[in-house]
Amino acid sequence: MQDKHSSPTSSSGxxxxxxxxxxYVLGFITGLIFLFLEKDNKFIRYHAMQSIVISVSLIILNTVxxxxxxxxxxxNLIxxxxxxxxxxxxxxxxxxxEWFEFPIAGPFSKEQIEKMS
Known part of the structure; x- marks a missing residue:
C-alpha cells in the first residue's frame, strides 16, 4: 500500500x-540516518522511526x-x-x-511521522 504522498524512490535514489x-540494519543509527535524509517519503520515514523506537526500547529493556x-x-538471554x-x-x-506495524512501536511511529509532516 503506497501513500499518496510517497514516491517510489527515496532522496538517496x-x-x-x-x-x-x-x-533497520543498524537499529537506531540507520533509523536516524534515513529519518533525517528522507524528507518526502512517508513509507521510509515511518520504517526509520519504527526502527528507532524498537531498537531504543530493546536497549533500555536490556539495560534494566x-x-x-x-x-x-x-x-536478558531470551x-x-x-x-x-x-x-x-x-x-x-x-x-x-508493507506498512507493518509492530505492536505499540508501529502506531507510535505512525503518529510521530504524521506530526512531523
Missing part, C-alpha cells in the same frame, strides 16, 4: 522498499533487566533471540513494501 529495509539478578539476567526475530521480520516486511 534507492527504491523505497530498499531504503525502508536498510533503516541487566540490573535484576538472576530473573532479569534470564530474561531478549537477544527475540530481538533478532523482530529485526528480521521488520526488514523483510519493509522490503516487501
Amino acid at each position: 534507492l527504491s523505497q522498499n530498499t531504503a525502508a529495509a536498510l533503516s 533487566l541487566g540490573f535484576i539478578p538472576f530473573i532479569g539476567w534470564f530474561f 531478549l537477544a533471540p527475540v530481538g533478532l526475530v523482530i529485526w528480521i521480520i521488520c526488514i523483510v516486511k519493509a522490503y516487501q513494501g
